[in-house]
Amino acid sequence: MNRELAKSFNTEKDIYQEAEERLVFWEQQAASLDWFKKWDTVLEWNPPYAKWFNGGKINASYNCLDRHLKGTRKDKVALIFEGEPGDSITYTYSELHNEVCKFANVLKDLGVKKGEVVTIYMPMIPEAIIAMLACARIGAPHSVVFGGFSSMALADRIRDAGSKILITADGAHRRGKIIPLKNNADLAVQDTGLVEKTVVVKRTGTEVAMIEGRDYWYHDLMKKVPTDCPAEEMDAEDILFILYTSGTTGKPKGVVHTTGGYLTGVSTTHKYIFDLQEEDIYWCTADIGWITGHSYLVYGPLANGATVLVYEGTPDYPEKDRYWEIVEKYKVTIFYTAPTAIRMFMKWGTTYLEQRDLSSLRLLGTVGEPINPEAWQWYFKHVGKERCPIVDTWWQTETGMIMVTPLPGISELKPGSCTLPFPGTKVEILNRAGDPVQEGEVGYVAITEPWPAMLRNVYGDDKRYKDTYWSQWDGKYYYAGDSAKKDKDGHFWIIGRVDDVINVSGHRIGTAEIESALVEHPAVAEAACIGKTHQLKGQAITAFVTLREGILKSEELIIELKNHIAAKIGAIAKPDELYLTDELPKTRSGKIIRRLLKDIAEGRAIGDTTTLADSSALEALQGLAKN
């Protein structure tokens, strides 16, 4: 379907064919960036260590700013900022360049040296992006810690990175309330005893304690510095940033990304996948604390000279139409969000969309989880008005860039499938032995050839890098930790994390499969399933379900939903227990934390909740499962 509709997109050449010669393709893409010195080799691959464009000299901040100042993009809007309280501000490329240069000088004055990790713990405000680009400018890797994380989580990350400088804000706006970022930062700083200087942006006007000689106001420092700061000539393989991501153990992994390959990967994918045109208003709703914020809010789009919208708040404040109000106000053309947000919009109903003009939209995207076909259809119909292709983009913190995705204008769109590997990448679905699986068979997602934006290591933990990603197939292929199937057209259907597989009486059932069946039921908004230890079956399925607005909870409905799953998948997938709940425990990036649901179902002590967005969801659930 939708091949017709996608025809309006500009794609004269067959990019898949063109990219068959992978290294030639990536070399051509790299050449569209500005380099101080050209690379010696495109790829040096000593599994599992890759060097891309080795010998090349480049700066990410220069590529996101300076090179746009030469022509008409100088006065083009780079950032449109919409604050939660409704304030807004824009920066042209030239203005953003000024601010970044000034802040780079501030960092230098504070003694930050090339190679030193700077931690950024900020709300979604322009200064956060300015700080990232300023770090990149002087060659100091940044470690952005999501502003919703606790002081403990922040302290862990500061410690692991050995960071001596922290950039934060007095507070963050969140649903009309203020989150005390500086207070949290202070606790983390005390706890680690590592941080020597902090820079504080005044955002909320909250009263905060400033320690003489340690804490500095951003606006004070910015007054005293020149606007001129040449970009440091970095090696292509110098670290651009570290981003912590949770693994199977409690200790987060610092995923290391370098400069030249990363920038090549994110700019190329951003340009082709979002069909970027000069006049687009591009909005990615991800927070800068996540990889999507790094790759597709900051580095990809700015390297491409796009106009990027940055929104500080949540979709439901002050009203549930806030996103659509923003689309209408700024005439957003490209909108990139997560399935969890889409399912929430579905739950809220269509009235909020209907009262806003969404006719500027021309392309939609999703990322973060498998999108169930029903949510896809809803997005297509009610947001895109059946005019906008949807790009369902599969990738990870570790891949740095989108790896499996449709291309508008070329690909057939299939609700629920992220379709095909991006040109110039080799993604496969393999069995344990490393052989490709047959059509319809479940296997593991593998990346069989290095790609430019791939992670280079786990910060300070080489062993973990090898064990986690390269031990599955003897160091040959990258192990993504996801399971997937291919259909008859060779299109990818991601099932979910491998750790989300339930084994009922020897039958492997993906939680995602059951969840997908559940959300097809008209009463269901969202669902999460886990495997609960069972004496006979090994594991039994427990389902947690939130209902759509206006649907009442009842025993009859519980029975109906169980039968619905049995009808959709088979009796084997019928949950033993099904709870109707108002909320599910999620991370701040919207991923359901099944581990916590498992603790609840098993009736054991709740594990690590530092990644949980809202703890009230848990309390309600515990009450339910006890009854």
Ligand code: 7RM
């Ligand atoms: C970008 C991001 C990575 C995990 C990944 C998958 C899941 C992401 C999709 C998806 C199905 C998608 N980075 N995932 N995108 N599953 N379809 N389009 O989310 O490191 O935070 O998460 O997210 O399980 O392994 S991440």
